[in-house]
Amino acid sequence: xxxxxxxxxxxxxxxxxxxxxxxGILVSQGIIKEVGTFSDLAKDHSGEILDLGDKFVxxxxxNAHSHLELAHLKGKCxxxxxxxxxxxxxxxxxxxxxxxxALAEAxxxxxxxxTVMVGDIATRFAKEMAGALEASGLFFAVFCEAIxxxxxxxxxxxxxxxxxxxxxxxGHALYTTHADVLRAAKKETLDKGLPFxxxxxxxxxxxxxxxxxxxxFLDLLQARGRxxxxxxxxxxPVQRAAELGLLDESTLAVHCVKVTDEDxxxxxxxxxxxxxxxxxxxxxxxxxxxxEKWFASGTPLCxxxxxxxxxxxxxxxxxxxxxxxxxxxxxxxxxxxxMLTRNPARILGAGHTLGTLEPGKAAAFALVPESIxxxx
Numbered sequence: 001x002x003x004x005x006x007x008x009x010x011x012x013x014x015x016x017x018x019x020x021x022x023x024g025i026l027v028s029q030g031i032i033k034e035v036g037t038f039s040d041l042a043k044d045h046s047g048e049i050l051d052l053g054d055k056f057v058x059x060x061x062x063n064a065h066s067h068l069e070l071a072h073l074k075g076k077c078x079x080x081x082x083x084x085x086x087x088x089x090x091x092x093x094x095x096x097x098x099x100x101x102a103l104a105e106a107x108x109x110x111x112x113x114x115t116v117m118v119g120d121i122a123t124r125f126a127k128e129m130a131g132a133l134e135a136s137g138l139f140f141a142v143f144c145e146a147i148x149x150x151x152x153x154x155x156x157x158x159x160x161x162x163x164x165x166x167x168x169x170x171g172h173a174l175y176t177t178h179a180d181v182l183r184a185a186k187k188e189t190l191d192k193g194l195p196f197x198x199x200x201x202x203x204x205x206x207x208x209x210x211x212x213x214x215x216x217f218l219d220l221l222q223a224r225g226r227x228x229x230x231x232x233x234x235x236x237p238v239q240r241a242a243e244l245g246l247l248d249e250s251t252l253a254v255h256c257v258k259v260t261d262e263d264x265x266x267x268x269x270x271x272x273x274x275x276x277x278x279x280x281x282x283x284x285x286x287x288x289x290x291x292e293k294w295f296a297s298g299t300p301l302c303x304x305x306x307x308x309x310x311x312x313x314x315x316x317x318x319x320x321x322x323x324x325x326x327x328x329x330x331x332x333x334x335x336x337x338x339m340l341t342r343n344p345a346r347i348l349g350a351g352h353t354l355g356t357l358e359p360g361k362a363a364a365f366a367l368v369p370e371s372i373x374x375x376x
Contacts, residue, residue, distance in 0.1 A: 011056070024039075062345055069123060141168055209227075239263065274300070279306075
């Protein structure tokens with residue numbers, strides 16, 4: 001059965017395309033067949049019509065960075081007290097007690113608020129997370145997080161076949177994952193044609209550890225038996241990541257808060273994509289990324305909610321609203337929507353299925369809230 005969907009407006013997110021009024025989208029078996037004005041498409045259509053009235057549609061949203069394993073920690077972690085305090089508290093929590101009910105509630109929130117895909121970081125339960133997301137109907141990229149000093153003998157990525165997503169690998173951070181492990185993880189993703197993710201330049205202690213300067217976080221790690229023989233590279237995090245060959249067009253660099261103009265140019269020139277997590281950064285108290293400089297640089301940008309241990313919800317519209325309300329200067333609607341749709345679809349390997357409303361793509365829509373529209 002071919003269905004014709006009508007909306008007052010649609011942002012197709014195909015590059016250069018303006019917002020379309022009186023939009024029509026022909027859908028068959030979950031796939032977009034044609035996009036145009038409703039008046040034109042309705043002339044030759046004799047099937048069902050779904051009229052959304054005055055709604056504004058865009059492609060389904062993609063949360064480029066989440067930690068759904070921590071869904072059970074919602075409301076249980078301190079806000080605004082800095083990274084070290086947040087980590088100290090987190091380590092006292094049952095962080096590896098996967099709770100199915102909390103996960104199901106988080107997935108329901110994602111779907112209810114327009115998200116159709118997640119880029120999720122899994123520290124212990126990669127296959128379980130992929131299975132849960134597959135069962136939920138969401139598209140996904142689950143990144144198995146590499147931490148520590150040991151390169152696996154075979155592979156970072158557990159075996160598993162899924163219809164709506166895949167498993168890849170992420171490095172946790174430059175200071176918790178040995179350089180050899182990071183290089184090996186990156187090589188595996190390159191060999192398999194998969195995206196690679198890395199928390200990068202998130203907080204001041206990361207910069208201090210890399211520079212060999214005193215750090216309360218380093219003291220905390222060493223008290224737990226980690227980084228006992230760590231040799232600081234005496235480089236800023238972005239420059240160290242570049243030196244290790246971790247930055248290229250298949251890399252998603254997450255946070256990128258503590259960066260210089262040189263760092264921004266290094267990332268831009270590498271072709272990497274940056275995922276900003278504004279509300280998580282504010283929640284923890286690590287500072288504010290230079291959003292305006294990242295945007296002006298032309299670096300592809302995405303938005304992520306991060307975890308419910310460092311955010312109040314998983315609603316990407318709230319993330320977008322926060323960014324727009326605190327952004328200094330112009331941030332056009334289509335550029336903001338690109339951070340939620342086209343850009344994450346490309347970096348997460350779903351550009352052939354998601355990210356734009358055009359023939360051949362999945363008929364996965366989101367409704368742009370009035371609260372977002374009113375900001376433009």
